[in-house]
């Protein structure tokens with residue numbers, strides 16, 4: 001598995017693969033649907049995993065400023081889950097943050113807190129992230145009955 005897996009920054013030719021991966025999970029509300037135009041505009045935020053030359057996973061990092069970042073649009077293709085691909089993408093993202101910044105806080109709102117816990121994230125109150133709540137949550141159909149858990153990893157803690 002490991003020798004056939006590559007994790008790299010996304011480029012424009014990955015837009016369609018990322019779009020299709022996100023759509024697989026957007027219908028059930030696990031991730032937010034994103035248009036091809038939106039993915040294309042923010043392509044530099046995306047990391048992708050390639051297995052046997054095909055994009056099989058993606059994750060994006062959104063910068064809220066003030067050293068606060070969010071990992072979002074994180075998915076691995078069905079059938080290839082549980083093989084370390086999600087972890088490999090998160091490790092590359094964390095290693096790039098360590099290389100590029102002096103300090104950072106990386107959070108996620110997720111239905112899969114155990115995945116994030118296995119990478120050193122800890123559960124925190126959602127109210128710590130008003131930036132997220134005002135930008136995305138206020139538009140979400142589940143805003144009054146949100147079942148997502150907030151998890152946080154801080155530089156120096158991994």
Ligand SMILES: CC(C)(COP(=O)(O)OP(=O)(O)OC[C@H]1O[C@@H](n2cnc3c(N)ncnc32)[C@H](O)[C@@H]1OP(=O)(O)O)[C@@H](O)C(=O)NCCC(=O)NCCS
Pocket residue numbers: 025030031074075076077080081082083084085086087088108109110111112114115116118
């Ligand atoms: C969640 C997801 C991105 C994880 O990626 P993955 O490649 O399947 O996970 P990995 O194989 O890298 O697993 C890393 C660790 O997390 C754990 N883990 C992964 N998914 C888990 C889950 N759903 N529940 C509990 N633990 C999980 C694994 O057991 C592993 O820990 P271990 O090595 O101690 O056993 C992937 O399963 C996925 O795309 N799920 C559907 C979409 C989704 O839920 N996206 C997250 C939105 S925030």
